Amino acid sequence: MLIRRLCTPSKALRQVWHCQQVAVKCPSLFRAERFAIHPGPGRTATATMSASTIQKDKPSKMQAKFCKQCGGTITFSIPEGDQEWRHVCTSCGFIDYYNPKMVVGCIVEHKGKLMLCKRAIDPCKGKWTLPAGFMELNESSMAGARRETAEEANANVEVVAPYAHLDIPTIAQTYIIFRARLAEPYTYSAGTESLAVQFFEPHEIPFDQLAFSSVAITLEHYLQDCKQGTFHIHHGVIDKRPASSPNDPTTFTLRDHVAIPTQMPAKL
Structure with missing residues (x-):
């Protein structure tokens, strides 16, 4: 059921508050229905929201100021x-x-050791990490992992x-790590983003000098799998x-955390 009313801004605020109370007391009324609030004559803004979005906070930081399509001004809005709050062009929509x-x-495994790269760039310059980076367009996750290692x-x-x-929802990132x-020709050396590349014995891994939480968690599970004698495929949220x-x-x-055992024996 749609409720459309012409109202002053103060009435609009009261209406939002009222719907919040109704949503709490009678959530079944808001399973599919939406309501729209239209300011009075002469006003152009239209706020359209549902019970599930009333509580959402407007983001404090914009990712872009101008539209990719027409160059118009970008603003936050819930379409x-x-x-969710989106970046919406005020000119072309x-x-x-x-x-x-x-x-x-x-x-990367080789002769019972694991490869780590010392970062030459920020964040975490000078700390150790797995060879990894952002996936590019037009490549698979596996191809991207091999490219980043190269x-x-x-x-x-x-x-x-x-x-x-x-x-890692807090920083809006997902990590996909492969065993390799x-x-x-079995050669390796520091690339442009690395100060050094080194293979470590499992007990030599410098956990106190690792760059990222994702790397620490991945290596911890890897060593546990090796100790148990069976590799797993791990999934979790940091x-x-x-x-x-x-x-x-x-x-x-x-x-x-979910760990699915595989048929592959863990060997170092």
Whole structure:
């Protein structure tokens, strides 16, 4: 049932408050229905919302100021039928969607050791990480993981199996890590984004000098799998404290962890 009324801004605010109360007391009334509030004559703004979006806070930071289509001004708005604040052009109505970034990389094994790269760029310059980076357009996640390893470690690798899928909602990133083996010609060296590339024995991994929470969690599970003798495919969500450092162990936790055993024996 649609409720459309001409009202002053103060009445509009009261109407939103009223619907919030109704939504709490009678949630069944808001399963599919929506209501629209139209300001009085002479006003152009139209606020369209549902009970599920009334409580959403408007983002404080914009990702863009101008429209990709026409160059018009971008503003925050909740489009009709949507539940999220979007970047919307005030001139042509184009909606510019911003979605989480995908990071892909490899755990590279060679002669019982694991490859780590010392970062030459911020964030976390000088700390150790797995060879990984943002996935590009027109490539698969596996191809992106091999490319990133080639760029950061000048190494050719053979991907063996998927290993970890970790979501970090706080920073809008998803990590997909593959197990891989160093391949011919079995050479490696520091790429432009690395200060050094080194293979570590499992007990030598410098956990106190790792760059990112995703890397620490992935390596911890990898060593556990090796100890148990069976590899798993891991999935989980990393909850980070807002504005925390990338790998302060006191500021992040792993939740909803799922580990699916594979038939591949863990060997180092």
